[in-house]
Amino acid sequence: MNSSICCCISLPKVFFVAADNAGMNRDQAQSLIDSIDAAAVAIVTAKFGHFDDLDSEHGDVYYKATVALLADHDPDLYLPDLWKIVGL
Template sequence: MNSSICCCIPLPKVLSVAADNAGMNKIQAQTLLESADAAAMADVSTKYGYYDPDSKEHGDVYWRTFIHKLAQQAPHMKLPDLMELTHS
């Protein structure tokens, strides 16, 4: 996963997803973060042909995709909460 994760980014709400994530466990949170990371890297690679974690342009695309994926799957959770759950 991208090592420059900022744990202070709140996830935007996605109104079309009404799932209650209060019961998410550690494995589900880890899987969600890994899936969002893979989707973000794939999106950057598709757009630019490769993924450079030090590139601002790549980072912007990465974070938009990463946060969007998390917001779709866990609209009621914030990134710090997911990170804390994965490290519990």
């Protein structure tokens, strides 16, 4: 998994309600995180020819792609929800 997907976000507990309702187990959540990460890296690579997780422009495109891909999967699910399920 790409380390840039694991940024620190501090949110109130109310934002984690969707994780309880997502019906996902740990393996399913980790699989979703991994597939979204791979797709976001592919998007950045297609745009720039390579992926540099230290480049802010690459990071912005990666972040937007990650959020969009997750919203496409389930508009009521957020990264902190997935992180909670997998124990991050």
